[in-house]
Amino acid sequence: MKRCPSRIIIVPALIMITLISTTGAGLHTKQREEVREMFHYAYDSYMQHAFPMDELLPLTCEGVETWGDYSLTLIDTLDTLIIMGNHTEFYKGVDWVSNHITWHQDVNISIFETNIRVLGGLLSAHLFAEKFALPTNHSYDGKLLDMALELGEILLPAFDTPTGIPYGAMNLKLGVSPQESRVTSVAGGGTFLIEFGALSRLTNDDRFERAATKASLALWNHRSSLGLIGNHVNIFTGEWPVRESGLGGGADSFYEYLIKGALFLEEPLFLEIFQELQKNIYAHLKRGAWYVDVDMFTGSIIWPIFNSLQAFWPGMEILAGSHVGSVGTEGPSATLSSFHSVWRRYGYTPEGFNLLSAKFQAGQKGYPLRPELAESLYYARRYNPSDPIWITYAEDILHTLQLLRLPNERSGGTGCGYAAIADVETHELLRRPMDSYFLAETCKYLYLIFDDENFINDGNYIFSTEGHPFPMGIEKYRKNFQEKSEEISRETHNMDLGTCRVATFAEKISIGNFRVPNRPSNM
Numbered sequence: 001m002k003r004c005p006s007r008i009i010i011v012p013a014l015i016m017i018t019l020i021s022t023t024g025a026g027l028h029t030k031q032r033e034e035v036r037e038m039f040h041y042a043y044d045s046y047m048q049h050a051f052p053m054d055e056l057l058p059l060t061c062e063g064v065e066t067w068g069d070y071s072l073t074l075i076d077t078l079d080t081l082i083i084m085g086n087h088t089e090f091y092k093g094v095d096w097v098s099n100h101i102t103w104h105q106d107v108n109i110s111i112f113e114t115n116i117r118v119l120g121g122l123l124s125a126h127l128f129a130e131k132f133a134l135p136t137n138h139s140y141d142g143k144l145l146d147m148a149l150e151l152g153e154i155l156l157p158a159f160d161t162p163t164g165i166p167y168g169a170m171n172l173k174l175g176v177s178p179q180e181s182r183v184t185s186v187a188g189g190g191t192f193l194i195e196f197g198a199l200s201r202l203t204n205d206d207r208f209e210r211a212a213t214k215a216s217l218a219l220w221n222h223r224s225s226l227g228l229i230g231n232h233v234n235i236f237t238g239e240w241p242v243r244e245s246g247l248g249g250g251a252d253s254f255y256e257y258l259i260k261g262a263l264f265l266e267e268p269l270f271l272e273i274f275q276e277l278q279k280n281i282y283a284h285l286k287r288g289a290w291y292v293d294v295d296m297f298t299g300s301i302i303w304p305i306f307n308s309l310q311a312f313w314p315g316m317e318i319l320a321g322s323h324v325g326s327v328g329t330e331g332p333s334a335t336l337s338s339f340h341s342v343w344r345r346y347g348y349t350p351e352g353f354n355l356l357s358a359k360f361q362a363g364q365k366g367y368p369l370r371p372e373l374a375e376s377l378y379y380a381r382r383y384n385p386s387d388p389i390w391i392t393y394a395e396d397i398l399h400t401l402q403l404l405r406l407p408n409e410r411s412g413g414t415g416c417g418y419a420a421i422a423d424v425e426t427h428e429l430l431r432r433p434m435d436s437y438f439l440a441e442t443c444k445y446l447y448l449i450f451d452d453e454n455f456i457n458d459g460n461y462i463f464s465t466e467g468h469p470f471p472m473g474i475e476k477y478r479k480n481f482q483e484k485s486e487e488i489s490r491e492t493h494n495m496d497l498g499t500c501r502v503a504t505f506a507e508k509i510s511i512g513n514f515r516v517p518n519r520p521s522n523m
Helices: 029-049 072-083 087-100 111-131 143-159 193-203 207-221 252-265 268-284 308-324 330-346 372-383 389-402 436-450
Strands: 055-057 062-064 108-110 169-171 183-185 232-234 293-295 301-303 305-307 352-354 420-423 428-430 461-463 469-471
Touching: 029 055, 029 072, 029 389, 029 436, 055 072, 072 087, 072 111, 072 436, 087 111, 087 143, 108 111, 111 143, 111 193, 111 436, 111 469, 143 169, 143 193, 143 207, 193 207, 193 252, 207 252, 207 268, 252 268, 252 308, 252 461, 268 308, 305 308, 308 330, 308 372, 330 372, 330 389, 372 389, 372 436, 389 436
Parallel strands: none
Antiparallel strands: 055 062, 108 169, 183 232, 293 301, 305 352, 420 428, 461 469
């Protein structure tokens, strides 16, 4: 397998700043400990009733395989254990995953979910396993990074498409099916910069970052004449079968990874793209403090709906503004307060809230323990700690989440863990898994809002879209990485990504027929 020397590009405009220190550290100890207890109750419920299956079914206290039969919740949760100070349980989990998880199952997987939950979870846990002192009778030999590389090698052929945008699904053992759909979501095609970038820089293997870069820039290359991105794209032609342009489901994390990729990888082009898209979003999607979905080619409104996944956006505006001065906190604060008003009205955010009728959208009444609102509150709290409203909003979320703890009256006195909501008006419980992101993100962001002195809050980490923290300047964590065995060599997964060498950023993304885009698509 070829290895490429790492590239550290210094970008003067991207100066990392230390997060604003807060006064009165420790004033929120009660709330912090309540979140810690909430997390451990949910985690223990999973470990007792569902492990080693992927996720917990709270209403029946059973396990279920959801995304790939690889103990998903445990892998996704490892770094939360470290953040909450449970080093012993963290290393127990690291030992178990290292000795029991393989990637040879004949099972179909979502490439997007496997990347953000599993690959990201492995890489973040690896970094923390090397950072912190080992408890007695524990050792760590870097196995999680070996596993991450092997998984990355399995995922990489999915990027071998005419545009470089990956397929949405594949089989872990058999690869991409010839019958696999050629249409994927924007988020599914453009949410790899953090995980693949980290993998490349930890292993000195450039292919992963190059593939992620090519996919993200291909999506931008096929923007409309209004400078907007749609929702679903044909990965062979670049055409848009779903022309809705919005910040919610199907597109959200693509925008997120442009600003985070610019900061984490120190690549200025991603910042330029984010700022250009931000300008176009303000021009065509923004309606006061809210955002709507529009036709990417005409700008006409398609859906006047607040989608719960949009709640990540104020946090990204705050992150961008705090690091590169692209926007202040006033606009994002108004949007965040508007989004939280929906939570206050129902106790939770429904999946869809119609801005015209001021009611939930038909068929979108549920709340599946999503973290996006808490995520944006985390950024608001970290970068504007003097405003007490963010603590109040976080307390609102914590209070109503506790009503979902099972067993309770609505569950008939049975169940375990935390349940999702089927209807935010009636608060009827939903029969679905306790998604691993509840532990990986929702609990984590709430905990960090109330824990000013946590080491993660020093301003030197970038969170993935699944809430996995990665340190800035990740190259310094790379050790002498040994060549892997022939089973996971480049020849086994034959994918031509061009000659691997030290290159400028413009050269790096000039792969095959792909070039840095100069003009938008007029399709």
